[in-house]
Amino acid sequence: MPWRRRPFRGSDFARATNIADLREIARRKVPNFIFEYVEGGAEDEATLRHNRAALEALRFVPRTLVDTTARHQRIELFGRECAAPLIVAPTGGNGMVHPLGDLALARAAASAGIPFCLSTVSTVRLERVAAEAGGRLWMQLYVMDDRKVAEDIVTRAAAAGFEALVFTTDANVFGSREWDRRNYRRPGKPTARNVLDALRHPRWLYEVLLRRGVPQLENLAAFLPAGGASALGGSTIIPKLFGPSITWDDVRWLRRIWRGKLLVKGVLGVEDAERAAELGCDGIVLTNHGGRQLDYCVSAIDVLPQIAQAVGGRLTLLVDGGFRRGSDVIKALALGARGVMLGRATLYGLTAAGERGVRRALEILTSEIDRTLGQLGCRSVADVGPHLLHGSSARGA
Numbered sequence: 001m002p003w004r005r006r007p008f009r010g011s012d013f014a015r016a017t018n019i020a021d022l023r024e025i026a027r028r029k030v031p032n033f034i035f036e037y038v039e040g041g042a043e044d045e046a047t048l049r050h051n052r053a054a055l056e057a058l059r060f061v062p063r064t065l066v067d068t069t070a071r072h073q074r075i076e077l078f079g080r081e082c083a084a085p086l087i088v089a090p091t092g093g094n095g096m097v098h099p100l101g102d103l104a105l106a107r108a109a110a111s112a113g114i115p116f117c118l119s120t121v122s123t124v125r126l127e128r129v130a131a132e133a134g135g136r137l138w139m140q141l142y143v144m145d146d147r148k149v150a151e152d153i154v155t156r157a158a159a160a161g162f163e164a165l166v167f168t169t170d171a172n173v174f175g176s177r178e179w180d181r182r183n184y185r186r187p188g189k190p191t192a193r194n195v196l197d198a199l200r201h202p203r204w205l206y207e208v209l210l211r212r213g214v215p216q217l218e219n220l221a222a223f224l225p226a227g228g229a230s231a232l233g234g235s236t237i238i239p240k241l242f243g244p245s246i247t248w249d250d251v252r253w254l255r256r257i258w259r260g261k262l263l264v265k266g267v268l269g270v271e272d273a274e275r276a277a278e279l280g281c282d283g284i285v286l287t288n289h290g291g292r293q294l295d296y297c298v299s300a301i302d303v304l305p306q307i308a309q310a311v312g313g314r315l316t317l318l319v320d321g322g323f324r325r326g327s328d329v330i331k332a333l334a335l336g337a338r339g340v341m342l343g344r345a346t347l348y349g350l351t352a353a354g355e356r357g358v359r360r361a362l363e364i365l366t367s368e369i370d371r372t373l374g375q376l377g378c379r380s381v382a383d384v385g386p387h388l389l390h391g392s393s394a395r396g397a
């Protein structure tokens, strides 16, 4: 018998052995244009590909003969214990892949003992997530030209008890996700081919669009014109909401009006990281927005060593972009990150099987982190450092 390997073809999320398997289930579960919205990047998708390539290029040098029987992956994050070095990243339009997707993500994060960050452009209102999900909740903020919108979100998030505000700064000018845009005749109007594809996914059609009506950008409803809050439209709808006028003055302003933890999401340069520290931020997220904004951009992992060296003692450093394996997470910790934000990895779980799918994604990643720690000879993330990465101390990490 010739030796043959067959890629995962199942539909049972519980049998997914890794994030790629969950992605495969997710891909088949929803119409192509919905998957494209989650999956795609901007322009040539060079940033998107580089996020994976940069992580894959790093190689471990393990320590051997260390007793790792009693290992764990807990970390301290903003003065509180976190069960794993993971945070669910803010993603908009989650209701398009699964009904009440934000709630499902938040609940799965809570049961895994990690924070969940809700997007400004979520499809469940922030107050409802706070009331029904539990766990540690962070609020992502897009500041639009009309600053009243941001003020409203900040006030409501404070009243609802959100722990942290994550100001996203890399979508001031919206990225051109060309593959996504091609799926629409006009903003919010899928092409005939995509309408047919939706009809070929009756379960998705019923659960996502018909049962409760088309998901809406609930947090912004009061500020959008009637009919303008629909989440159907992928990247063709959201760009209209952003303006290029945001500056460091907005960080100063937010620092004055927000008492909780403040993070800037969108920093990739040492000078910007220093500035965030000087303005009293608590942390930064090194990110290129999952390859959906600036194309031909560096990845967080490329610049993490220099930024950790400059501000690691003053700011909590989080990273994201392309994290699909527990070993990826350990690489980021080795280079100075406190934790990793998960975008698509948990969205694949959500798309595949709702809350249970997200739990499965987190279970997969935490078991991979645990295994990697053990194989590297580490008892906890405190033992992880640049010495475990080939050539990284030579790069100045």
Ligand SMILES: Cc1cc2nc3c(=O)[nH]c(=O)nc-3n(C[C@H](O)[C@H](O)[C@H](O)COP(=O)(O)O)c2cc1C
Binding pocket: 037, 038, 039, 051, 089, 090, 091, 092, 119, 120, 121, 140, 168, 265, 287, 288, 289, 290, 291, 292, 320, 321, 322, 323, 341, 342, 343, 344, 345
């Ligand atoms: C479908 C989708 C929607 C997103 N929406 C937002 C958002 O509303 N706000 C934000 O700050 N980042 C958003 N992001 C970026 C993520 O927070 C995160 O930076 C990125 O997904 C990380 O890369 P990864 O998907 O490869 O893990 C989105 C990403 C995806 C994939």
